[in-house]
Amino acid sequence: MATIEKTETSVRDRLGQSSILEEAALETKNLNVYYGDSQAIKNISLPFYKNRVTALIGPSGCGKSTYLRSLNRMNDTIDGCKVKGEILYKGYDINHPKTNVYDVRKNIGMVFQRANPFPKSIFDNVAYGPKLHGIKKKGELLEIVETSLKKAALWDEVKDRLHHSALALSGGQQQRLCIARALALSPDVLLLDEPTSALDPISTRKMEELVGELKEDYTLIIVTHNMQQAARISDYTAFFYMGELIEFGETIQLFTSPKDKKTKDYVSGNFG
Numbered sequence: 528m529a530t531i532e533k534t535e536t537s538v539r540d541r542l543g544q545s546s547i548l549e550e551a552a553l554e555t556k557n558l559n560v561y562y563g564d565s566q567a568i569k570n571i572s573l574p575f576y577k578n579r580v581t582a583l584i585g586p587s588g589c590g591k592s593t594y595l596r597s598l599n600r601m602n603d604t605i606d607g608c609k610v611k612g613e614i615l616y617k618g619y620d621i622n623h624p625k626t627n628v629y630d631v632r633k634n635i636g637m638v639f640q641r642a643n644p645f646p647k648s649i650f651d652n653v654a655y656g657p658k659l660h661g662i663k664k665k666g667e668l669l670e671i672v673e674t675s676l677k678k679a680a681l682w683d684e685v686k687d688r689l690h691h692s693a694l695a696l697s698g699g700q701q702q703r704l705c706i707a708r709a710l711a712l713s714p715d716v717l718l719l720d721e722p723t724s725a726l727d728p729i730s731t732r733k734m735e736e737l738v739g740e741l742k743e744d745y746t747l748i749i750v751t752h753n754m755q756q757a758a759r760i761s762d763y764t765a766f767f768y769m770g771e772l773i774e775f776g777e778t779i780q781l782f783t784s785p786k787d788k789k790t791k792d793y794v795s796g797n798f799g
């Protein structure tokens with residue numbers, strides 16, 4: 528823990544935000560990401576505060592998804608992708624080659640743009656991860672499934688059809704099922720990559736409400752193209768442009784009095 532406290536102070540100093548007295552659940556220091564010879568992320572240092580929602584915003588291709596995927600080592604699965612720099616979690620650099628990536632992904636869960644439930648029952652989707660991690664008792668699995676579905680605000684809609692196919696759920700329900708699947712592993716941090724881009728307005732509103740509820744227990748990082756959404760649901764916002772971090776701050780400050788002209792143009796829709 529001592530390491531995190533030390534780095535927190537240095538991040539605050541670096542970002543000139545001495546007024547922020549939050550504890551970082553996750554943090555990157557000088558993170559660089561390359562696809563072959565092309566650099567997609569340039570030296571990004573950012574803290575993600577505990578029990579807060581941080582939005583990553585910026586024009587298409589600026590590197591939001593690449594950066595997000597680095598945070599739980601998902602870029603390891605992409606051929607030719609290299610991630611350099613530190614990703615600090617509980618005092619450890621989880622970008623170290625010896626880190627167990629399965630543990631990283633259990634603690635830092637991810638939900639993608641398109642819901643991707645397994646072609647299995649609702650129950651089996653949520654129980655899948657805990658079973659892989661050695662939980663076998665039916666009662667224990669049932670408890671995990673119920674708790675996770677309740678936290679994902681899906682239990683009431685599916686409790687009478689737990690053994691039906693997950694593929695029969697609506698898009699919004701499938702997305703909440705994917706959140707339940709991540710929650711079943713008791714993560715600390717949830718990474719959400721444009722989780723509402725394929726959803727209708729009602730499902731989007733439900734997902735936004737859910738994000739607000741989840742921050743009681745988790746730290747959330749969300750990539751979104753929707754400025755209103757970022758303003759509605761996030762506590763902090765980071766604006767990316769061409770692989771660089773242009774500005775990071777409290778959402779209200781970044782949207783109402785941005786320090787950088789590029790941020791101002793982007794949040795006011797006058798970009799490009």
Ligand SMILES: Nc1ncnc2c1ncn2[C@@H]1O[C@H](COP(=O)(O)OP(=O)(O)OP(=O)(O)O)[C@@H](O)[C@H]1O
Pocket residue numbers: 562567585586587588589590591592593594605
């Ligand atoms: N698998 C890949 N191989 C090579 N280059 C990639 C790969 N994925 C992304 N890139 C490149 O990295 C840069 C950042 O892409 P990324 O998808 O992270 O941006 P983004 O901000 O999330 O974009 P969008 O908002 O359109 O989803 C782009 O130039 C993109 O072409």
